[in-house]
Amino acid sequence: MHELAIATNIADAVCERAAGRPVHRVTVRIGALTAVVPEAMRWCFTLAVEGTVADGADLEIEHRAGAGRCRACGAEFPCADLILLCPCGSADVEVTAGRELQIVSMEVADVRHLRL
């Protein structure tokens, strides 16, 4: 269950940047070739943010499909998994998309406008 470790990393980074402001939404980008399961990710995220300023925040996941470029013939093609085989027969393929595992942005309450 590496999603829990990943969710904890997201929670830590988000809370650090939020600096005490309540976090409403977090957007992450997850590539299809990262071995991260979105359903598990959502569940782990709710656990990881429990009791923090991001408790209850929505997790938005931007999916990125996998893609590769063949070093032998130059063709670009979609990759559903890590068995990278170009239609030309070459296995010398560079992954060009699908390995993303990034925190894109977050929405925080702008406390300067809050009446305290």
Next chain:
Amino acid sequence: MCGTCGCDQKIEVVTLEQKVLARNDEIAEANRERLAGDGIVAVNLMSSPGSGKTTLLERTIRDVGRDHPVAVVEGDQQTPLDAERIRRTGCPVVQINTGAGCHLEAQMLSTALDRLAPPRDGLLFVENVGNLICPALFDLGERERVVILSVTEGADKPLKYPHAFAVAGLVLINKIDLLPYVDFDVAECRRHVAAVNPKAAVLEVSATRGDALPAWYAWLAQLSTLS
């Protein structure tokens, strides 16, 4: 206005655009520099439970440790059993118990290095938690990753767990002394490794009988020479 419920609370969008594992990767990079500074070659061993990692390490320490300083970091969910096996070889070892965790992270290796103080210009083996899924994602700061697969497992394992095999510099097919008793097609397994990682070297070894261990030691020696 708040995008979630429509209330009039002001919302600020903060752009982060950072890797999720940025913190782990930073610590891994610090580990890598620290190890390189001490002339230490670190190898991260990944496999399923029961592939023979600890037996391979015991044998390797006995054979290589005579001429070369070797230290070990043992990762397991529970028990110091593996570290005790390694300690009996006379090799310095630190056990990390991850508890519920299914893999080692860079911070765990950093803490282990403080406790272990591995000898300079030596080899450091990091035996990851027996698991072919999670450890693949976490850089520890090692020089190379090695996946160990035994012939009592399926030859299709590289296809089932491609992430671990994709990041390996070397794949060891272990327990080949058992080939007469199991249905394991070595050539097929090699094809599957090549399908997920055409650059990985593959060796067929037996940690108990000693088959091809000199080739494994030569692979390790070549890492030291290159650094």
